[in-house]
Amino acid sequence: MGTTNSSFDAVVIGAGFGGMYMLHRLLQQGLRVALVEQGADLGGTWFWNRYPGARCDIQSMEYSYQFSEELQQEWEWSEKYATQPEILRYANHVAERFGLREHMRFNARVEGARFNETTARWSIPIVDGETLTAQYCVSATGCLSSANVPDIAGLDSFGGPIYHTGSWPHGGVDFTGKRVAVIGTGSSAVQSIPLIAEQAEHLSVFQRSANYAIPAHNRPLEADEVAGIKGRYAQFRKDNSELPFSAAFDNSEINALDVSQEEVRAELERRWQDGGLPFLGAFADLVFEQGANDLAADFVREKIAERVNDPAVAKLLQPTSIVGCKRLCVDTNYYETYNRDNVSLVDISTAGIDEISATGLRCQGELHEVDAIVFATGFDAMTGSLLKINFVGRNGVSLSEKWAEGPRTFLGLCTQGFPNLFTVSGPGSPSVLTNMIPSIEQHVNWIADCIDYLNRRNLSGIEASQAAEDAWVEHVNEVADSSLYPGCSSWYLGANVPGKPRVFMPYLGFPTYVEKCEEVVANDYAGFELLAATSQ
Numbered sequence: 001m002g003t004t005n006s007s008f009d010a011v012v013i014g015a016g017f018g019g020m021y022m023l024h025r026l027l028q029q030g031l032r033v034a035l036v037e038q039g040a041d042l043g044g045t046w047f048w049n050r051y052p053g054a055r056c057d058i059q060s061m062e063y064s065y066q067f068s069e070e071l072q073q074e075w076e077w078s079e080k081y082a083t084q085p086e087i088l089r090y091a092n093h094v095a096e097r098f099g100l101r102e103h104m105r106f107n108a109r110v111e112g113a114r115f116n117e118t119t120a121r122w123s124i125p126i127v128d129g130e131t132l133t134a135q136y137c138v139s140a141t142g143c144l145s146s147a148n149v150p151d152i153a154g155l156d157s158f159g160g161p162i163y164h165t166g167s168w169p170h171g172g173v174d175f176t177g178k179r180v181a182v183i184g185t186g187s188s189a190v191q192s193i194p195l196i197a198e199q200a201e202h203l204s205v206f207q208r209s210a211n212y213a214i215p216a217h218n219r220p221l222e223a224d225e226v227a228g229i230k231g232r233y234a235q236f237r238k239d240n241s242e243l244p245f246s247a248a249f250d251n252s253e254i255n256a257l258d259v260s261q262e263e264v265r266a267e268l269e270r271r272w273q274d275g276g277l278p279f280l281g282a283f284a285d286l287v288f289e290q291g292a293n294d295l296a297a298d299f300v301r302e303k304i305a306e307r308v309n310d311p312a313v314a315k316l317l318q319p320t321s322i323v324g325c326k327r328l329c330v331d332t333n334y335y336e337t338y339n340r341d342n343v344s345l346v347d348i349s350t351a352g353i354d355e356i357s358a359t360g361l362r363c364q365g366e367l368h369e370v371d372a373i374v375f376a377t378g379f380d381a382m383t384g385s386l387l388k389i390n391f392v393g394r395n396g397v398s399l400s401e402k403w404a405e406g407p408r409t410f411l412g413l414c415t416q417g418f419p420n421l422f423t424v425s426g427p428g429s430p431s432v433l434t435n436m437i438p439s440i441e442q443h444v445n446w447i448a449d450c451i452d453y454l455n456r457r458n459l460s461g462i463e464a465s466q467a468a469e470d471a472w473v474e475h476v477n478e479v480a481d482s483s484l485y486p487g488c489s490s491w492y493l494g495a496n497v498p499g500k501p502r503v504f505m506p507y508l509g510f511p512t513y514v515e516k517c518e519e520v521v522a523n524d525y526a527g528f529e530l531l532a533a534t535s536q
């Protein structure tokens, strides 16, 4: 279809796990595809998040591609939870193995993408580069890729280095002999704080809200457990795909409110000892019934009190919110770190940080002098990176205009008014409430099959219908409202970014979602309008 080297059948944006697999699928279909990536290399999340202690808290045997049986058989994971360098090595291995690199353009930031209604093609200019055109544009820009740096007065006046966990220097950072501030206590902070504390002269953690963390109990993988999974990998994947989070969380069908308190405690203790996110699967009603959630919350608060020596510090570290309503953290020595002499916890829950000066952070009048600041303040999640691209669809309407009141999509895959634009793990899809890689694969497979369907019929494209999109947005909200998830100020709701509309963005329930996607296909893309071939 293309005539010059800037004209493609499809352009994929982002070289993380989503973009890489999208590229692979479309190349296999014989299409001319370019992948553009703003970073200097591939890996997405795992390219950027190189902070000390960065590792995935989904088990490595699951947090990996399943599209190639040979790939999943040959790759050897070393630990239960893989480190960032190991995951990045895996991403590079995949790119080499499937010949993806030569189709990738790095340091290529998209500076706006516009749909041409006459040609039914996207025009995609690259900063300081050429303009690519393509029939299809697939955004695989990631759900947690647009760093959130709070606008704190005086930030620019700080005399030392400032880091964000999500764009960590590639050469690493040596905090030896330094007084360090970490702002934030989410997953990135929980992972990095114990290691920064080991190195720094002094670490001050600035906590706005306490978060629940469950011990990881990370360990090397045993040869026999690896062989056990590899011996039935396809079935293992299939079993997991039928679970709510598409991960082996050993989800119980028992309600905490239907059994005795002793039974509840025994099961929570068992989960605590096993460690990690499967804690959330302890009871079927845990994220749906406040009473059940309270039991789990009390349990974790008690554990925190046991792990932290100073009762006043322990109290500050005990969250009062709903367990799981903000993403559960998984830790290694997080709470014990506060028992160290060189670590202090600064409570900023009521008054925040007044200002940053040349030498430190001032809170409630007191100056905390530091040599370096680490922002572990998360991301403008799910919509941040999409909106930064400045997509312009039909009638010159931009995505920011369309999503001014919050994201609106059909299945998290497409948004009305933006034909031939697909989003991998878009808002309105299960994405961040699941094991991301299987979710990504499901999305990519759907998109690749859809493009193949359109090409076989010589159609010029596809667009979500307004009615299907409206119904989907309503359904996503209804499902979320049946749970406890919307009950706290989480990034799932956009509540971490000042001024962002509060809309629950992910879809809760992976298997139901997959059924709905398959139903749409079985009904010849019901809910979409198929666009006739253009004369261009």
Ligand code: N01
Pocket: 055, 056, 057, 058, 144, 150, 151, 165, 183, 184, 185, 186, 187, 188, 189, 191, 206, 207, 208, 209, 327, 330, 348, 352, 353, 376, 377, 378, 379, 432, 489, 491, 496
């Ligand atoms: O970011 P977060 P993250 N002043 O948004 C605080 C995934 N992930 O990078 O809770 C002061 O969770 C904020 O406080 P509050 C995972 O899905 C996975 O840690 O909003 N503080 C919070 O404490 C995760 O959920 C892995 O009151 C401010 C923290 O900063 C997601 O990425 C590892 C503030 C931000 O926590 C994001 O995690 C790491 C302000 N103005 C991340 N603004 C693994 O798989 C925000 N905060 C292991």
